[in-house]
Amino acid sequence: MWRTLAVLLAPVLVLQILAFAIAAGFTPSRTAYMLQSRHGVIYEYVGLDHISRFMVAATIAHEDQQLGSRAGAFDWEDLMARAEAYRRGEPDPSGSTIPQQLLKNMFLWEERENPTAIRKALEAGLSTQYSYTLSDQRMLELYLNYAQFGPGLYGICAASWYYFDTPPWAMYEYNAWQLQGVLPLPDLVRRAPHGGIDLGPDAHPAVKNLVNGAANVWLARQLEGMGGMKAAIATVGITDMASDHAAQRGKDSCSTMPQSVRDRLDAEAINPPAPAPVD
Template identity: 50%
Template sequence: AGVVVVPLSGMAVAAASLRWWTPAQSNFMRIDDGPIAYQYVSIDHISRYVIASAVAHEDDLLGLRKQAFHWGDFADRAAAVLSGERQQTYSTIPQQLAKNMFFTPDQSMLRKAVEVVPSVALRATMSDARIMELYLNYAQFGPDLYGVCAASWYYFDTPPSEMYPYHAMQLAGMLPNPEDVVRLPGGGVDTSPDAPYPSAAFHINGAANVDLPARFDAWGGWQNITASLGIEDSAADHADARPSADSCSTMPDSVRERLAVEDPGFVSAGGM
């Protein structure tokens, strides 16, 4: 038992330290064969459309739930895994963040059980806004592509502070199948019926055209979603702080280098 307790207690401390500490990489990024495209961006410089879209798509009760997850949902997921049945409930944002930071993509029941410890620590020690800042910085948005800073520039040649609502909803639709997202030459996402990965295209199209517009309407507008997290300002309110190291106001070098190989004819409106 001691072999398990010590690592778990250390994991809880590490999770709690994320309230102040921003690691250079998540565990998912460390085990990625790479090279990866990534750059940190402060939540001050992330469009509120992006925040609202990610919450509505992945965990729309984040700002209304005091726990990291509902224990009944966790029990249902555990039963589904053990029985080999399809899961009817999904990981919350605190659970996804804990997985990205401390674990691997393995879907074993043991990992799901251990995941409880950092998930609870994250929920107990930090604000919803901080959870979303970390989540959007470490979430995967494509093969070897992490964080909303790299994703907004890679797909849309746009800083995350200036994302259009439709593009923000497309980014949220990438989250379930990030390894299968395909960028179009010149920019944009391949969501055509004959896309190389139709499952990813289905998720992105569904999120942007059906699911998220309906969820925003049910909330009485996307602004109510961000308000539920305690976020009532806008990225534009922080424009005076740009450019800065954490604003992602110019294309990251890792994205620039990747596009030079993948799309050599592409010229960024930002001066690439």
């Protein structure tokens, strides 16, 4: 019996040790989603101090407005509503919170359509555990470093350079809004030939709808409802701007284009990516 109990508790202990290590500053160089990527991995870490506050505010407003005020990883009523919808085979009535998305990306497997009950349960348990260990700012920093923004493209450092040829601390507000529309279907997103997100005739219709909707409709409304950019970032305790940290732009600031991004751009200059297939 004791051996069985030890086997069951060992993964929990390992994940708890990892939680404390991550809270203290350890940043895994690869996530479970990265290891499952069919397109390679383009990624470079960047500290939260060096990420545009436009991007931070847009992420909070679009992905999880209660991140800074909620106790735990999610609201239990929302979770029960999602579970009931899953049981009935109905559409999900609410999206995952930032802690849920982060822990799914870090430790679980990809199921973009019809995720299984076991993965949902693991996601809920892990995100709850980590939400009481990591600060909101640390959770947000990891999320922005591990989110997928294109085929094999992970994190805001790589995304900012790949699409907009700029470091993440210099990103424009509109570009930050556009990237929120990329998050639901990153494998279908393509870079425009001369930079930016491809929204031309060959772009996937769903990508055009999501990116244009986020950039031209949803983010303006969501941020207005939160009181603006500064009010949005203040919900997680951020009161400064990325420019306030200019003197500290060292190796974690993503001040130059990552080599993996440059290699992708060079390869695409020779062989442009094919349009994403339309189902």
